[in-house]
Amino acid sequence: MAHRPEFSAQTLAVLAELCATPSQWRHGYGIARDTGLKSGTLYPVLIRLADRGLVEARWEDEQPAGRPRRHLYRLTSEGLATATAALAQAPFAARAPSPVRGPNKRRVAARVTP
């Protein structure tokens, strides 16, 4: 019986993106731009990851001039461990998912390829 992967290709793409700079807080549009995911796909993924305690979120501390405060995301320590394990186990096809377009597609595939 085939093993059912724990994360979808889109979730793996988000995990790979956050894994690249685990200590850095990222905002949603930046992740969407780098993974090629649409907002309607990205936010459900972030919500599920936050529900599982793999991603933490906070609002920007200070009010920037000319734009609203952004919501920021990064992996928790548990999220980092899970993401590292998931990316190491994922087959190559899942690590470079078709929705991932744009400048980061090559980066995602390269990062997770042994």
Next chain:
Amino acid sequence: MNWLTRMVMALLRGSAWLLPADRRVWMRALWAEADDVPAGWRRLAWLAGGLRLTVREAALHRGLGYRLAFTAAAAGTAWTAWSGPPGDSAVTVNRADVIAIAVILAGLPWAVRRVRGPIAGSWLAWLLRTGGYAAVLALVLVKAAVERVAEAPPNNFEGPARAWTGEVIFLVVMVGYAVLILVCTARRSPAAPGTVAIGVATGAALGVLAYVLGPLGFPLRFTGPWPASLYDAAMALGVLLGLCAPVLVALAAARRVDRSRPAVSRIGQCAMAGLWTGTAAALVVAVLSTATIALLPYDSGLRYWASSHVGQWTSIVSQWTPIYGPRGYFGYVAGTSAFAAGYLVVLLLGPLFGAALGALAGRVAGRVA
């Protein structure tokens, strides 16, 4: 483009109330990011993704799909039941019926939620609530179709008072059914999910069997000796099953109850199992048979079949009349109302009968154990 973007943004802000409170922060995050997205199609696509997120999360957490389906089904039922000539008392009764049922089915969940909590998270609870509501709406629909003929002139010679009395009884019975469905699918249900499941499955099968044996509520008659004997045997078996099923279901429910729990609790579960068996059977047979009766005035093939196996249908006679031929019982001459009226009794007595048999079985099983 700008006006379209502004419109989608306004729609997104306006639909935020659909989301549970803990999800609204994600929607605000998506709005805040929209300023970073280049204006034009990209920003529009970003905001459209927000709408998709709203619908998805609302459907997951607030049962949006269920509410939309109920609204569509209630609107469809109202539209179908609404038609008829002005001044016809049957049409007035049907319209009042549809409005009352829609208000009852929409309002009762709020009341039950306060006492028994929201709907349980299991797929069984959703299936039962959806199926139960669908059956109640279907019954209202076919009943309206029957009454459009049964209460139309000259059948309404007894006046509108009789129609309204029947209507009030029907509505009270439907409130009972809706409350039972809602309470037993709520998070703090008094019935164990397994008890409800086994009762509903057995009751639905019994309802289908009862419909097959007497689709119009009257026993079938066959001219040949073999078909008649076979039918009589099937009827006897059906009656036996009807009596035994609530008992067997109750005994199965009793086995699932922890023996350390008090006897009252076990008897209660047994009564619940019997109640659900009777309720499901009554609802299924009432919907199927009333739908068949509703087709009688419009389907000549069905009328021909009825005249040779049940009795003659007439659009005028209100009361049923048994007809005896040279070899005894021959059939009936009956109007639509006579065919249909019995199902109100079935709806009323079916659950009570099932609950009584279930409780009795639970009590006996407790003594034997």
